[in-house]
Amino acid sequence: MTGQVPPIYQVGLPTGLRLLGVEYERVPWISITCMVKRGAETDPAGRAGVADWTAEFLTLGTAKRSQRQLADDVESLGAVLSARAEYDATYISLEGLAEDFPVLMATLAEVVQTPGFPEQEFPLLLERRRAELTQLLDDPREVATRRFRRLFFGEAPYGHAVRGELESLDTLNLADLTSHYRREFASGVTSLVVVGMVPGNRVEEEVRRYWEAWQGGGPASSAYTTAPPRLAAPGLYLLDRPELTQSEIRLGHLGLPRHHPDFFPLRLANYILGEGGFSSRLMARIRSDLGYTYGIRSRFHFRRAPGPFTITTFTPAENTAEVVREIKGVVRDVRDNGVTAQELADAQSYYVGHFPQGLETARTIAQQVLAIDLYDLGLDYLLHYCEKLQAVTLEAARQAAHTHLHPEALVTLVVGPAHKCLKGLEDLGAVTILEGN
Amino acid sequence: MTLPAALDPSTWNPALNIVSYRLDNGLTLMVLPDQSVPVVSLQMHYHVGSRNELPGITGISHLFEHLMFRGTEELGPEEFARLLQAKGGEINAFTTKDHTSYFENLPSEHLELALRLEADRLSHLKLDDENFQTEREVVISERKLRSVDSPFGLVEEQLYSTAFTQHPYSWPVIGWDQDLRRMTLTDCLAYYRTYYHPGNLTVVIAGDVVPESARDLVDRYFGNLSSPGSPVFPKITEPPQRGERRAVFKKVSQVETLVAGFHTVGLDHPDIYPLTLLSVILSVGKASRLYQEFVRSGRVADLEAYLAPPPWSSQDPDLFVFRAVAAPGTDLARLEVDVWDSLERLRKDGVEKSELARAKKILKAQTIQGLAKNFFRGLLVGLFHMKTGDAQRVNHILDFYEAVTQDDLVRVARQYLREDNRTVVTLKPVSAIESEALGPLA
Numbered sequence: 001m002t003g004q005v006p007p008i009y010q011v012g013l014p015t016g017l018r019l020l021g022v023e024y025e026r027v028p029w030i031s032i033t034c035m036v037k038r039g040a041e042t043d044p045a046g047r048a049g050v051a052d053w054t055a056e057f058l059t060l061g062t063a064k065r066s067q068r069q070l071a072d073d074v075e076s077l078g079a080v081l082s083a084r085a086e087y088d089a090t091y092i093s094l095e096g097l098a099e100d101f102p103v104l105m106a107t108l109a110e111v112v113q114t115p116g117f118p119e120q121e122f123p124l125l126l127e128r129r130r131a132e133l134t135q136l137l138d139d140p141r142e143v144a145t146r147r148f149r150r151l152f153f154g155e156a157p158y159g160h161a162v163r164g165e166l167e168s169l170d171t172l173n174l175a176d177l178t179s180h181y182r183r184e185f186a187s188g189v190t191s192l193v194v195v196g197m198v199p200g201n202r203v204e205e206e207v208r209r210y211w212e213a214w215q216g217g218g219p220a221s222s223a224y225t226t227a228p229p230r231l232a233a234p235g236l237y238l239l240d241r242p243e244l245t246q247s248e249i250r251l252g253h254l255g256l257p258r259h260h261p262d263f264f265p266l267r268l269a270n271y272i273l274g275e276g277g278f279s280s281r282l283m284a285r286i287r288s289d290l291g292y293t294y295g296i297r298s299r300f301h302f303r304r305a306p307g308p309f310t311i312t313t314f315t316p317a318e319n320t321a322e323v324v325r326e327i328k329g330v331v332r333d334v335r336d337n338g339v340t341a342q343e344l345a346d347a348q349s350y351y352v353g354h355f356p357q358g359l360e361t362a363r364t365i366a367q368q369v370l371a372i373d374l375y376d377l378g379l380d381y382l383l384h385y386c387e388k389l390q391a392v393t394l395e396a397a398r399q400a401a402h403t404h405l406h407p408e409a410l411v412t413l414v415v416g417p418a419h420k421c422l423k424g425l426e427d428l429g430a431v432t433i434l435e436g437n
Numbered sequence: 438m439t440l441p442a443a444l445d446p447s448t449w450n451p452a453l454n455i456v457s458y459r460l461d462n463g464l465t466l467m468v469l470p471d472q473s474v475p476v477v478s479l480q481m482h483y484h485v486g487s488r489n490e491l492p493g494i495t496g497i498s499h500l501f502e503h504l505m506f507r508g509t510e511e512l513g514p515e516e517f518a519r520l521l522q523a524k525g526g527e528i529n530a531f532t533t534k535d536h537t538s539y540f541e542n543l544p545s546e547h548l549e550l551a552l553r554l555e556a557d558r559l560s561h562l563k564l565d566d567e568n569f570q571t572e573r574e575v576v577i578s579e580r581k582l583r584s585v586d587s588p589f590g591l592v593e594e595q596l597y598s599t600a601f602t603q604h605p606y607s608w609p610v611i612g613w614d615q616d617l618r619r620m621t622l623t624d625c626l627a628y629y630r631t632y633y634h635p636g637n638l639t640v641v642i643a644g645d646v647v648p649e650s651a652r653d654l655v656d657r658y659f660g661n662l663s664s665p666g667s668p669v670f671p672k673i674t675e676p677p678q679r680g681e682r683r684a685v686f687k688k689v690s691q692v693e694t695l696v697a698g699f700h701t702v703g704l705d706h707p708d709i710y711p712l713t714l715l716s717v718i719l720s721v722g723k724a725s726r727l728y729q730e731f732v733r734s735g736r737v738a739d740l741e742a743y744l745a746p747p748p749w750s751s752q753d754p755d756l757f758v759f760r761a762v763a764a765p766g767t768d769l770a771r772l773e774v775d776v777w778d779s780l781e782r783l784r785k786d787g788v789e790k791s792e793l794a795r796a797k798k799i800l801k802a803q804t805i806q807g808l809a810k811n812f813f814r815g816l817l818v819g820l821f822h823m824k825t826g827d828a829q830r831v832n833h834i835l836d837f838y839e840a841v842t843q844d845d846l847v848r849v850a851r852q853y854l855r856e857d858n859r860t861v862v863t864l865k866p867v868s869a870i871e872s873e874a875l876g877p878l879a
Contacts, residue, residue, distance in 0.1 A: 018510075021782035023444055025443040025444060026473055026809045027449065027805050027809045028446035028449045028473075029805060029809065059723075067722065067723070067733070068729065071722060071723040071724035072724045072791075072795070074724075074796050075722040075723070075724045075798075075799060076791065076798060077798060078795075078798035078799045078800075078801055078802030078803070079676075079802065093808070094804060097446070097801075097802055097805065098446040099446045099447070124734055124735055125735075126735070127734065127736075128732070128733075129735075130735065130764065130765065131692075131735050131739075131764035132738055134691050134764070134765050135691065135738040135739065135762055138588035138689075138691050138692065139587065139588050139689050140586050168481020197443075197445075197446055197449070198444060199441065221647070234797065241870045242873070243688070243689040243872050244586050245585050245586055245878060246578065246581045246582065246585075247585050276522065277518065277522060278515040278518035278519055278522065278528075279518070279522045279523065284515065287575060288514050291570070291571035291572065291573075291574035291575050291578075292574070292578070293575070293578055294578045294579035294582055305827075314582060315578060316577070316578055316581060316862075345523075346519070347639055349523050349525060350522050350523055350524075351525070352523055352525060353523075353525015353543065353547070354525040354526075354527065355525070356475055356476050356525075356544065357525075357527065357542060359474060360809055360810050360811070361806075361809040361810060362809065383763075424460075431864060
């Protein structure tokens, strides 16, 4: 497998900005991403969305070009300019045909370094977000995911939606975005990741041409790395949506940070629990045996600070309590009795066998390089990735499941019709009824 | 500067090498060799979708797709997926109006295992009542997810059932709720015998494989299977629409929405290319017409003009769909007038040369980007073959787009995007109490 791993080249500029690149031969494509290693976790309290709105605002005009002109120029190359914040980082990306590499690199530099922050665009952005967030209220899956996040983390940095919250939209203003930009967009916390059909020396040449002098602002906020002091109390919560025919169900407790030494054993244990599709215990029980749902998944959100561990599913409302009970039973079983040798071997061979598929496209390679840089995994991470997975013993996987799964600490949120599911839920324990959206 | 050949875009050849075989039992095999990454995409395309269904058993194609994972004489439920996932495989399937496709993207060393298991479930599927009942419940849950509780699922179903009066595109791929509940195991057995055999199957293998070896493997596992020949299904043509149709759908919603559809053409018709370019000009990207006129200002939460591009376009004539989600405070009736006015300007004045050039470049870039994936390459070839009988079109797709002129765009806009050919469904928000009074959603 090692022979398939593309080498990552790295160049450090005196300003602290880093270039990481991979030469990619499969199709004449190039993916260029500017990653600022601060994201939605830096949004001020009550001002959800500042990091993400700032990212989008960079695409709404530069010192030289209007929104329309910029969009015309980019799209006339068939390229796609995208900008978004996530927790832990903000990404401004330009992808297009490799033949257009010089102009794409120049354009991305212009967008990041010389945003116009045109005042007239702010009310338009505000109205677009209001429309988008209002529309999301009609999607029960979105409602459940967003409400669970807020319920679980409260005011903590991972507790609000990245794209903003409807309730606090009107508190945001352009000054929030410009001050965020001036503070967080600093060369010392920024990396460029370039994957495409362009030789590394040419990439370096263009990066030096367009980025060497850029220092940006700063000092950037301190990296957020600690678990919040308070979380929601474990238990059952219900948001009544009488018009729904199914219940959306979210369960979760606090997970681990990305740098935790149990990352690999826990990833494997969780594949067996609920991330491995039809190979997972949750899918086998809730879907294949009982036919209660179309899909169920568990996931550890590994971030710089501990992210949540979540289980996501839905079921016809009449089955709600039974599904919650069954899920907890499966989690308890994996926590108490561990996984089998065959399950572990299958999980390991899945990840090892699946690894080459992540090398097919420039975008999937770029995503891996971005994660390597963001979480300081080391430039040789991909070279040793399969070894590390294969080195996990049955005891290590069992221990990880035992240590990091906490069925008694699960916060359970149901978004569904109370008249069909409340009584059954009450048989499981006290239910807190939530108000609002 | 001289570039290494592998990193010189000008030396890249986009043509796919397609090696085709046909077994004696009618099975078609298409191999797309590419040794650059040690993976293959194995795709089993059965030429049956919701267009082959009948009233009363709508949704059977999709339900049957689920049953294909429920085990064989040799394997237990879902063991098919588990065995191949354990080899690193990405396993899934999807059902459309025109076909049902199963795929395994996996390390090339496990291709033989995947073929053996695919042949096993084609010939020895375990169709019993327990599996059927369990999977029916799963599909009913999926229908609630995708249609009943989703923001616009039932509204879009209403659009198709209003626009199509005779053609099977009038019902959703997932089927009507009462048909899913009414269907029997006997229906599924009859369906299996009619449509699941080598004569109705196209196998595509894209990736790290030698064509002759692939043919030998397919022959080893599928060559002995019998086939009654290609199924015969009557060609159903939707009569021309002779006047606008309108419907209202009331449900609990935060936003007012309209979906509208214009009857157009199927994949085999040359107008599919200008129509696809038109959809790009209208709503792909932030320089597009509809984005600039309606989305940028926040007047709509979403506005899309969509026609699935080749080869994802439907086999028979389908709808060119507009979906407009009004922002809070936007008057939907006024919005609709303005959207059709915008379309009228296009029909009257045509498009700018730069708009057409932009659309062509976007489609070229999307195609080239997609060609990085064996899965995408395989789909391009398999879908063109099944729906048009001509897989080689994949190697001319960019030429077809390039040949389109500004006049072509005006012509198709005038021919298809006209009021008499239009069906409009509006979503009217009601309270939960009003919704309940209207009866159950299904």
